[in-house]
Amino acid sequence: MPLTNDDAHRRHHSSQFQIPTNAGDEDDFLPSTQTLLSSRSQKPLATSDLSLHISTPKRPRRSTQTATGKENVPSITYRDVGFKRQKNGAVALDDGEVFGASDIDLGCSLDLIQPSIVGCSYETHDVNSGEEIVDGDDKFSGAIDECKGSKGKGGYLVNSIESRLVNSRVDYDIGVSGSGDDKVSGDDFESDTELDLLLNLHSELDEEDGINREGFGIEATDFMLDEEGLIQCPLCGVDISDLSDEQRLVHTNDCIDKVDAEAQNVALTPDKKQTSGPRQSDNSKFSTVLKWLHDLGLSKYEGLFVREEVDWDTLQWLTDEDLNNMGITALGPRRKITHALSELRKESSLVETSTNSRAYSSTGQQSNNGSDGREGSTNGTNKTPPNKLITDYFPGFATNKKNPCSSSSVQKDVGKKIPDSLNKGKTAKRNVRNRKLGNVPVWSCIPGTPFRVDAFRHLRGDCFHWFLTHFHMDHYQGLTKSFCHGMIYCSTITAKLVNMKIGIPWERLQVLPLDQKINIAGVDVTCFDANHCPGSIIILFEPPNGKAVLHTGDFRFCEQMGGLSVFQTCRIHTLVLDTTYCDPQYDFPKQETVIQFVIDAIQAEAFNPKTLFLIGCYTIGKERLFLEVARVLRKKVYVTAAKLRILKCLGFSAEDMKWFTVNERESHIHVVPLWTLASFKRLKHVSTQYANRFSLIVAFSPTGWALSKGKKKSPGRRWQQGTIIRYEVPYSEHSSFSELKDFVKLVSPANIIPSVNNHGPDSARAMTSLLLSS
């Protein structure tokens, strides 16, 4: 049942948004054709720019079958939003689940905001808008202030670009080139726009690539060169200089398989140990600890140490706080232990890399913790040699690019399919990421420290210090409220979200300040804003061994970051790098450029008052995009109450917050989850629901993948089906290829560990063109 005018009238209306009246009759309105756009746009430039060719989406739309054979039809349902229909027909948010995952599914909010459409009374809306959305968490206010304080220092929030957007000449670098072979409307472009750069990128890189191949022997760069220039197997260290490239791969792959098999054999137990009892299965690894305790005359704490699964490695890094947390509340015993521990550390610092063989490494092969093996290749060479290839920083990269299931055959044409005999789909991918070190991926271990980063999928008793770089599912996955493995370190914003959404008690959360060195377990730790999503951090670890490790988490390199003095003053030994877009094909524009594009596109279409604009976002992420749209256009954007609650955690100023409204009548720009925009099917559903109020939907999908492979040089895409237009805009919260390049150049690490190893076979080559010295 469509919303009637009467219904609309009875809802309270806001004057905030003035609908332009100069548009043609709504009946006139044709589903945005290129001509129409051009002729009506306030900015001819923008409209011509928008004239991307309309292509058929590649993915066939089909309903998917669940495992049970049930039709999995995406739909907007009450259940999706986690609210309840009340007796009177009104709908209320289900408070008990306000922050349940589904509750944040803003895309499903249409039922909520348009209850009459689905047969509810208007009280519903009142229920909604009158919903108590005040957090009531005063205890956080200090923390939030702290966040705000960081604004001026170059945090996520600092990149307010409003003034630049308003004043600067519009750079239509994106969404302007049509299919890629169209000529860009000449007058409107300067010759040296980013677009040109984009267009030239591929050829340039190809050339570069060629040079590399000839000059340096690109195929060999996947392997480690030792100091004498011999090529070593990244796994066993054997000299393989004399082998052909293929033979080298074969050799390496065999090694991987061996290591993997070993890791499988020994590592299966820890994960399964719930069933067999945590203690007995690997009691031996605690025996040294227990003996040590006994020698100190503290046998009575044996139980605690076993319960917390403190093995010898973990022991070395326990702090007084840890001991207290474990339940050793008496000061005397804690003193005794910490003193004994400091003695231990002194000893072990003499033998620098000497972490004892890891718990699950029964084979003698160093199977864990990132501090070993890998470092051997670059050990001692803090100075970066000139013309070092990027893959020189990826010891064992050959192992990563290889499909783990392709065993030991050399294959460049292996394609995407993984042999059925082994893993399939995502499982296989995970194995790619996690291979090499048994269970714990290399990138989550910080060499020289007892720390893990974003490794909650691999919780173990051998670690007490868990860092979380930001609050995205793929980084906190595995973290549940029953977490009992020590302390979690993260930013204020992340801590707040972790506490709220997962229910981790504050006692387990340690907030890390920004731009300020602190000491944790004998390691200096400094955090910087990662410019990824709110609360995201880059972490610098300076362990006693002098080999600084910089872990970027997910990050987008930006000017402010380049200005940080640490990167110049501190020698970074190991860089754990977000390599999501470490491929020349990903060279998207600056965020502000994309934001400007979105703003202009909205303006171009806004002559039609019956246009609904949708902007995609994540639970956390892409805020800057819709906030800037709101600020520049001076229009509020609609968010659901649940989303607003999240936004309130992110440290935005009161001034910024006023651009958000939970009253959808106040805005024709709605913020929705990205996946709502993923398919036209869903968009059509939205369109149907809004049939009375809107005749056109313009959706923006902000994603770095907008520039991916199949899409070639088209820098942003416009799709249209009937009265629905969807733009894929290259708004990325990860570093582009060239930004990665700049960052690596700036940091000049001796060693790089990629945190994303999901590149196909070809990208190895692409990576090699990442020359440091260029």
Place this chain on the structure above:
DNA sequence: GCGATCAGAT
């Protein structure tokens, strides 16, 4: 019945 985990989806 609930939470944790995983497989399979967009």
Place this chain on the structure above:
DNA sequence: CACATCTGATCGC
């Protein structure tokens, strides 16, 4: 591809 997420099934408590 998969940025990050959702959904359903399964298992253990």
